[in-house]
Amino acid sequence: MVTLTALTQNELDTLSERVPGGAANIADIYPLAPLQESIFLVHSATEKSDPYVTTITLEFDSETQIDRFVARFNQIIARYDVLRTMVAWRECQAPLQVVLRHCELLPTWLSFSGQTDARAKLDAYVAEGIHRMDLELAPLVQLELAHDPATDTYCGVLKEHHILLDHISVEMIMGELAMDEQTFAQLPDALPYRQFIAQTLHNAEQLDSRKYFTDQLGDIETPCHPFGLDSTRADDLYCNELHRELSQQQSSQIRTLMQQRGMSPAAFFHLAWAMVVSACSQSRDVVFGTVLSGRMSGQQGIEQMMGMMINTLPLRVNLADEAADTLLQQVDQALLGLMPYEQASLTEAQACSGVSAQTPLFSAIFNYRHSRLAEAPAQGGAQAIAAKERTNYPFNLCVDDWGKAFSFNLQVDSSVDINAIDEYVTCAIEQLLRALNDESDTPVAKLSVLNEAQQDALMRANVSHAVDTDTTSSIQARFESQAAKFGERTALVYQQESLTYRELNARANALAHYLIEAHDIRPDTLVGLCVGRGST
Template sequence: MQFSELMAALSKHPIRLQQDDDNLVIQGDDEGLDDALWESLALHKRELLELVERNGGDWLSPAFRITPDMLPLVSLTQEQIDRIIDSVPGGAGNVQDIYPLAPLQEGILYHHLAAEQGDPYVLHALFGVDRRARLDDFLQALQGVIDRHDILRTSVAWEGLDEPVQVVWHKAVLTLEELQLDPAQGAVEAQLQQRFDTRHHRLDMGRAPLLRLVCAEDRPNQRWVALLLFHHMALDHAALELVQHEMQAFLLGQGHALPEAVPYRNYVAQVRLGVSRQEHEAFFREMLGDVDEPTLPFGLQEVQGSGQVVEEAFMTLPASLSQAMRSQARQLGVSVASLVHLAWAQVLGRVSGRQDVVFGTVLLGRMQGGEGADRALGMFINTLPLRVDVEGQPVRAGVKATHARLTALLGHEHASLALAQRCSGVAAPTPLFSALLNYRHSGTATSTEAVSAWNGIQVLGGEERTNYPLMLSVDDMGEDFGLTVQAVEGVGAARVGAYMETALASLMEALRQTPGALLSGLSVVPHTELEQLLATFNATQAEYPLAQTIHGLFEAQVQRTPESLAVL
């Protein structure tokens, strides 16, 4: 059988040809192939592999159809599959895989759908570029990373389905949109950020990639400004650093040397086949079953994150405090993260009036994400509740108890937040908690290669948000620690950061001097604010006409200034 005859015969069978190193992989209805076709496939293997390579590693016959048995991670009818495929440009030939969402992705999709406008999980990064050609280099490098990783070629489908799914495209192209902005209307970067403000701007979750890149010329500053929007559905903080690392390789012409990409589907499969739902429920019912009141710092109850103005404050902890934290953690045999979680619980307890505190903690997910998870892109993190008693136990025992509970929680890091919250005694729609802690490891060194790769490209700013009204991110930088507080307007992000530093300092001092003292006796209020509360605000002594009554003084004031405001 000639090669042309083989291709004509294959076109009548619903099969897909793919390349796996030197092997030719056949998917679909291969049982319909007779002996003659099998012999011809073996005879023309080399030509077929060349054909597959020319088509980007995949070839579909015109009769190919994705069927339920080809999607082992999700339960879909043929009708549902066909409807999903119809929404993808290129149809079945451009669909690589379909599988469910990871736990945190489900929560992010919920907030996307619930938001009246905008989307709290559309994040952005702002760049200044010295010339237009470097923007094209930037786009080409980012497209190279997109081509490597399935999660960056993923869209989301949910309408008419029992559960939402993510759809991996074979090819998803990111374009660079060029806008014409008038510098007379204000700074170009400010105009870009205002036009694509995520409090009113959204990304189409049904189109891959879940990114958008726009730019405009900034003539007064002789540069170009670019805004990259990306959805948290596809990338977490650690993944962003991996994207930057891989883009750097492409910018240096070393993209071919990157290790093989790890599919995100591996993580999803592990989550689906890991700890059972019943085990998750048993754990969270034991931890949260008797919690019948939420922990709402400053009374903040709105957790939809829709349209709220968020203030951000950053501070680096004093070196002496950072050293004390690491030293105490080693002596007690606990993680530094456990000390941070206990201190944050103390702050939340004071500003919410709670002795039994519950807050969300961000779990990395990569630790149990399977082989290669440390270099995979995707949403690995998960947010789950942690309960901490900050009232009735000694300092040292409190640290040990927090460490034990945090360690136990890691065994359930793939559970869904919705499941965990249902296990508490707090009735929906009241949130179980409204504050979040994200403890993360962050690198600080910049290599010579990085300087060369990013020459002409400067980061001007960015934003990472959540739907929670109060969030603390703790960056473990190897030696020092950085605190970033995000709080809705009116709370005072810097003020909360000062509370956290004071709580950590009080905890370290107590562990060193009085480990048997009660946690409830430790201060979280900085000396300056304490002085203001106890002294400045109480300095009310004044000369007063003791012979006159209050209402008499009021009447006299009315006669002097009858049009003035009396009481506000």
């Protein structure tokens, strides 16, 4: 039975004692995939809510409808080994996935069930309650219910742990819940998740991940933390969320531009997010986590396999002096280069950088995913009202590709104005579209993610805080001092371009040398300036 991990008989006996039904109820045992390891570490370090518990709010018309929902869910559990899996870690050298032959979803009733405001209390519980699961109790799915006598309806929250199910897997479950009996009965046999684990272990032996990530990250000594958000501890985070749909015109333009270049729209949105991360971390050489689907390996049937396939790995984007088209190609190539390593360990990848192991290399995440609209429930089925997915990162953008349209979701730490970040993302998309359409040779680093109102506010803030107590040094010496301290901060913004203090200082020095060498200009020589009339 145990072919993917080495266990002694004593270890097997100890595991069997913790499984309902003992050894006879164990179907398989295998190790965790890379992202599962990271999620487990977050779970272990979290004392309050586990950010990787996904919640889906449901509505039911009757208890009969609830019974049908539970019966169908248990049929789905019987189909998929990953839904019958527990994560054993106590008294184990490393966490293990233990697949049971049989387990069931058993719904429970919330304490406020039967109260007239049960629906409102459910919403508050989903948003603010503490959501945790014991990973050693399968299935890692819970259904908590309440009855609202005011409307004589039932509501509930379905909880699923992200350590076993990625976004596509949750969509598969919701799709099968919506099927009628005949369609469900005709589904093909499910592929076992162990096939994915076996392939992942094999690939890890064939690839030199350390060399690849050292080449990519080895010279990075400063972590990339937008707004200084350096904590990835779930207990330290409280994120606000915002959803936005791109206009039909924007979506169409993005698809057309990327089709012309033979690239996925994912490259466009990665570059737009890099622009935002750059502005918020005051660095042109940025690193953020990109979520890889894990389903691009070519493994037969993996598109319809249920389980945790995705992984998060660092992506480096150096805005430098490249124009939009050139930088877009670089991002596209970087994403393609990352594909063979999509199941590498994030911990090992980060260790290849020059950043201390105690400090997160990045605190921003980007997730581009292909999504599909929820199917209408079958006759008498439950209605899904809302879903919440979380991470342990404080600065996140998720772009949903709906086939024609695009939308995005932001999750940003509450210490940062999420509406401002929404405007940054929107502006970055507009700037990048304009640059690509115009075939502009302006470096992406000079495209501002601030709209006009934000640029004006920034300049006013800079003026209001420009209190300088040094009255003895010359203005040029004081500017040189500022440039040395804040070289990568924005010094000037004009229309859609910006200059850092370092760049402005370099231009000023170049002009000074030109005046000295070409025109013999010396101290106290008057120099005339011919400038155009301003707009105000």
